[in-house]
Amino acid sequence: MYRYDEFDHAFVSARVEQFRDQVQRRLSGELAEDAFKPLRLMNGVYLQLHAYMLRVAIPYGTLSSRQMRMLAHIARKYDRGYGHFTTRQNIQYNWPRLSDTPDILKDLASVEMHALQTSGNCIRNVTADHFAGAAADEVADPRPYAEILRQWSSVHPEFSFLPRKFKIAVTGAERDRAAIQVHDIGLHLKKDENGKLGFAVYVGGGQGRTPMIAKKIRDFLPEEDLLSYTTAIMRVYNLHGRRDNKYKARIKILVHETGAEELARQVEVEFASLKDTELKLPDADIQAIASYFAPPALPNRAEGWENLARWKKADEAFAQWVHQNVQPHKHPDYGMVTISLKPIGGIPGDATDSQMEVVADIAAEYAFDEIRVSHEQNLILPHVALADLEPVYRALVAAGLATANAGLITDIIACPGLDYCALANARSIPVAQEISSRFGSAERQAEIGELKIKISGCINACGHHHVGHIGLLGVEKKGAELYQITLGGSGDENTSIGEIIGRGFEPEKVTDAVETIVDTYLGLRRDKSETFLEAYRRVGPQPFKDALYGGGAQEAA
């Protein structure tokens, strides 16, 4: 993985000391809140309902054991013993004291981490496929390009005060596991007919109050043009993006109002003047960054096949976990392990300090020291020998981390919601917990198959409800919580925005409504191989409306 050079170390350390001075001046009263607020936000410090919240960047979701141990240390020393992994592959701490934040950032810097650009109208943490560098279906590892974008965008003077925040995601496989079509820029790394690497470029996707699917404005951008073309997009956005209305300031609105074709033309004009400048990436530079992401030397471990078959035969729960949470690796003797942070009835994305340490220990012993955070709020061990799956599983079981539900109905994305978030209108976590408990039986989940439920506690859609197969949006109506249900959303290579199915449901009725939807699906699917999403796309919303509301479909709440 990428290691800081001298410049990176000096830069991050200088920012820590600068922030320490700013915090001290704030606490002494020298700096007023209005002056301080943008400074703390630039360093990832928010104020939420109960306390400050610190959002720490995990670039493209990649962590070493050493870094994970530091996250555990911070949870224990400065917070309340846990952290929350987010849909942007970051981690949030819910209870840090402002006065401690400079020390937290100093501790983070000691393991080459920071909280820069996790807030504000700048280019945020660049996210990537959590299976990058390991997936059997990958064309190339997208993380070197994410790292190049990270370096280029860090405190970029031209792009630090954009009309609104800006999110970039990169994937290196046809199967989109990074939800690139709901990002401001989505990059799909691919090869042209000559085997040359480049990107399909998508622009103007996003969720929030105005969900939009990104438009492809370039089918193939050579890799050396990544920064010049991205700069061209940013310049067009920075110039024409709306600053008069916060709710219309994202690039998706500009793309929508300008039209993708015209926007692409403007980008091409800008690109023509940038293409052969210093922004052109020299191959040596790409290779230098790529070398940091070279896959570990994976010795052949063919004995794993036989061991695995034997273990699976002996232990049904282990077999189920392997079936659900282990995906094929490039190397046939290895697998990619999803560590579910969705225990039945638990809080999606939360991990305690000791659980983080267990994951760090397992990664160090069995997984070449690599850990990923997925945008689905799980952790990943990308390189585990099949021969080591059994001891990995045992260690995860002991830590309460072996829930065999990756991609199933209880693998729910949920934002912190009104339990923590100052922006929320309704709670998300208790809704997720109740649905998880209702559908918790392994047999029932297996019968239902792949089904992604995503829950947001407000229209900002941090819980990705727009792209949930079943999406739940919490709203406040007449002082009470109400949950709107959307169906048919998807955040993969066939992205779709879910459709509101009808009037909303009270908290005590929403789990029943989800169950009605699931039962309706089970009753109408062609056979077990037809997933919920496939069935919904085939039959449309009406059978679900009928089941939920009776014959006459109701108006949306």
Added chain:
Amino acid sequence: MVSKVLTANRLADGISVWLDASGNWGESLQDAFVARHAEAVAALEATGKTAFADNKVVDVNVVDVEEVDGILRPLRMRERIRAEGPSIPYAAGYHGLSGPKNFAA
């Protein structure tokens, strides 16, 4: 009229606090000074502005409460959750809404 209390977050640690009758910011809503008429509400608002300007607290707000059997209860759920903590058991030793909060300040 509806009863009102003054709430904010403490500057140094961000913890939710409520103004009590002695003019101190405490961590319990139940100790809050309740304004029941317009002059008292105006006094709360003025106190809030001063406390903000003095850099003691941030995000200062006057919020509506009702008193039921001697227990203060904010009308909005957002404020109830601010007062009572997350409604979920989120870490070992914490039991969610209405449960004990045993964490050091």
